[in-house]
Amino acid sequence: xxxxxxxxxxxxxxxxxxxxxxxxxxxxxxxxxxxxxxxxxxxxxxxxxxxxxxxxxxxxxxxxxxxxxxxxxxxxxxxxxxxxxxxxxxxxxxxxxxxxxxxxxxxxxxxxxxxxxxxxxxxxxxxxxxxxxxxxxxxxxxxxxxxxxxxxxxxxxxxxxxxxxxxxxxxxxxxxxxxxxxxxxxxxxxxxxxxxxxxxxxxxxxxxxxxxxxxxxxxxxxxxxxxxxxxxxxxxxxxxxxxxxxxxxxxxxxxxxxxxxxx
Amino acid sequence: xxxxxxxxxxxxxxxxxxxxxxxxxxxxxxxxxxxxxxxxxxxxxxxxxxxxxxxxxxxxxxxxxxxxxxxxxxxxxxxxxxxxxxxxxxxxxxxxxxxxxxxxxxxxxxxxxxxxxxxxxxxxxxxxxxxxxxxxxxxxxxxxxxxxxxxxxxxxxxxxxxxxxxxxxxxxxxxxxxxxxxxxxxxxxxxxxxxxxxxxxxxxxxxxxxxxxxxxxxxxxxxxxxxxxxxxxxxxxxxxxxxxxxxxxxxxxxxxxxxxxxxxxxxxxxxxxxxxxxxxxxxxxxxxxxxxxxxxxxxx
Numbered sequence: 001x002x003x004x005x006x007x008x009x010x011x012x013x014x015x016x017x018x019x020x021x022x023x024x025x026x027x028x029x030x031x032x033x034x035x036x037x038x039x040x041x042x043x044x045x046x047x048x049x050x051x052x053x054x055x056x057x058x059x060x061x062x063x064x065x066x067x068x069x070x071x072x073x074x075x076x077x078x079x080x081x082x083x084x085x086x087x088x089x090x091x092x093x094x095x096x097x098x099x100x101x102x103x104x105x106x107x108x109x110x111x112x113x114x115x116x117x118x119x120x121x122x123x124x125x126x127x128x129x130x131x132x133x134x135x136x137x138x139x140x141x142x143x144x145x146x147x148x149x150x151x152x153x154x155x156x157x158x159x160x161x162x163x164x165x166x167x168x169x170x171x172x173x174x175x176x177x178x179x180x181x182x183x184x185x186x187x188x189x190x191x192x193x194x195x196x197x198x199x200x201x202x203x204x205x206x207x208x209x210x211x212x213x214x215x216x217x218x219x220x221x222x223x224x225x226x227x228x229x230x231x232x233x234x235x236x237x238x239x240x241x242x243x244x245x246x247x248x249x250x251x252x253x254x255x256x257x258x259x260x261x262x263x
Numbered sequence: 264x265x266x267x268x269x270x271x272x273x274x275x276x277x278x279x280x281x282x283x284x285x286x287x288x289x290x291x292x293x294x295x296x297x298x299x300x301x302x303x304x305x306x307x308x309x310x311x312x313x314x315x316x317x318x319x320x321x322x323x324x325x326x327x328x329x330x331x332x333x334x335x336x337x338x339x340x341x342x343x344x345x346x347x348x349x350x351x352x353x354x355x356x357x358x359x360x361x362x363x364x365x366x367x368x369x370x371x372x373x374x375x376x377x378x379x380x381x382x383x384x385x386x387x388x389x390x391x392x393x394x395x396x397x398x399x400x401x402x403x404x405x406x407x408x409x410x411x412x413x414x415x416x417x418x419x420x421x422x423x424x425x426x427x428x429x430x431x432x433x434x435x436x437x438x439x440x441x442x443x444x445x446x447x448x449x450x451x452x453x454x455x456x457x458x459x460x461x462x463x464x465x466x467x468x469x470x471x472x473x474x475x476x477x478x479x480x481x482x483x484x485x486x487x488x489x490x491x492x493x494x495x496x497x498x499x500x501x502x503x504x505x506x507x508x509x510x511x512x513x514x515x516x517x518x519x520x521x522x523x524x525x526x527x528x529x530x531x532x533x534x535x536x537x538x539x540x541x542x543x544x545x546x547x548x549x550x551x552x553x554x555x556x557x558x559x560x561x562x563x
Binding site for chain 2 (some may be wrong): 001023027030098099100103106108262263
């Protein structure tokens with residue numbers, strides 16, 4: 001079947017994906033501590049170093065201390081990195097060198113189940129990372145109130161979107177080196193242009209308009225007011241964009257993985 | 264019937280690597296797909312298991328149409344792949360539990376069968392070891408036990424003993440015999456004639472994507488080859504490679520010369536008189552049939 005035929009075929013959804021998710025959870029639990037340290041140590045360092053260091057020069061943004069502004073951005077970027085790394089490197093290892101996917105497919109599992117299980121797990125990693133940072137931020141007094149807990153379901157949804165996008169790359173990747181294209185062409189521009197470190201209003205109009213198409217920008221627009229006690233503007237629009245990315249990327253990633261594996 | 268295939272065809276890049284295969288495998292039978300490398304054995308097996316969609320043809324396995332209902336069929340089947348893909352992140356025991364979960368089995372269900380599976384694989388002592396430390400034979404036995412987590416009716420094995428040392432191979436064969444005695448249907452691919460001859464009720468010899476013969480090992484030998492063989496090796500082979508013997512067939516194969524005859528006494532009398540001692544006599548085997556039907560050129 002050609003790629004286009006796979007893309008025209010809807011993924012078959014079933015609860016089988018839970019077995020894949022559980023498998024990955026089981027492995028993660030064995031290495032929980034180093035994994036947690038590695039995954040949220042770095043964003044916390046960014047938060048503290050940039051927040052204190054840069055914050056002294058920046059002063060206030062949108063009426064809040066820079067550290068407060070930055071904390072919500074770091075929560076979003078950590079979710080993105082967490083989901084992306086899991087769906088790229090870890091999933092690719094299971095797809096290629098470890099042949100874990102092949103073993104699953106010999107059992108009563110479809111490619112659609114395996115891809116969904118991997119994405120769900122990567123989204124869970126995003127949630128774990130982001131939760132840790134929300135916790136640190138609240139200890140540092142950077143969170144406005146309990147409504148910050150609403151960040152967590154948003155981050156889980158965002159995790160599905162970022163994991164789905166990364167899974168598209170994993171499904172077509174010939175090797176680990178291929179991921180560098182994704183980092184340089186997608187991840188880094190998205191990280192810099194989504195309002196994580198500075199508000200979009202500081203960008204030229206054309207760039208700010210273009211940023212409206214980035215899922216991370218919408219995640220930040222949802223998460224920042226929730227964490228800083230502001231009002232979320234157009235929440236349904238932002239949620240729809242993120243959910244749209246999640247659904248479309250899963251559809252495409254599953255189609256490309258079928259193309260790669262069912263042959 | 265466990266497996267029925269009609270006109271099974273698979274095309275890659277304009278070439279039919281499987282080219283119109285018909286198969287019927289009875290429940291409880293041990294059936295081998297026998298062929299040189301690249302003959303289409305693995306592709307055929309993958310199509311029967313619903314892992315590769317056929318370009319043409321119809322498949323029914325365990326009563327389910329394939330690939331449409333491959334998932335339902337695989338719930339009642341076990342698969343041993345050609346290359347071990349055990350989960351390196353887990354111990355022996357965890358591999359079985361996690362694999363059972365892929366079949367929808369809960370931890371308790373697998374735990375209930377755990378002792379039996381470990382005993383079958385003779386890995387009871389190693390149950391909590393990481394799989395990196397296991398030998399090739401142990402890994403293959405674990406892969407076999409893993410394919411049994413759902414107590415399948417049909418077991419499909421892609422080259423089950425390739426890469427194993429002779430002891431480990433004997434061990435796997437013995438395990439497969441045990442499964443046959445329990446009434447499992449076994450479907451395996453192999454290029455080891457001895458494997459097919461010892462284990463299987465019937466074998467299909469596949470070459471260039473087609474079945475060139477299909478029968479019991481004994482039936483194949485009787486139908487395609489003279490029952491008695493004399494082998495000449497080394498200097499004797501060099502010396503006699505061009506010999507012509509009326510009533511016998513002479514086949515040079517690399518550094519060996521094979522002389523086939525219908526009558527043991529007549530063959531040996533002739534060879535004794537002409538060549539003298541130093542030859543090897545043996546009854547014809549499946550390997551002779553295989554070489555006869557698939558030719559002697561190298562396959563890569």
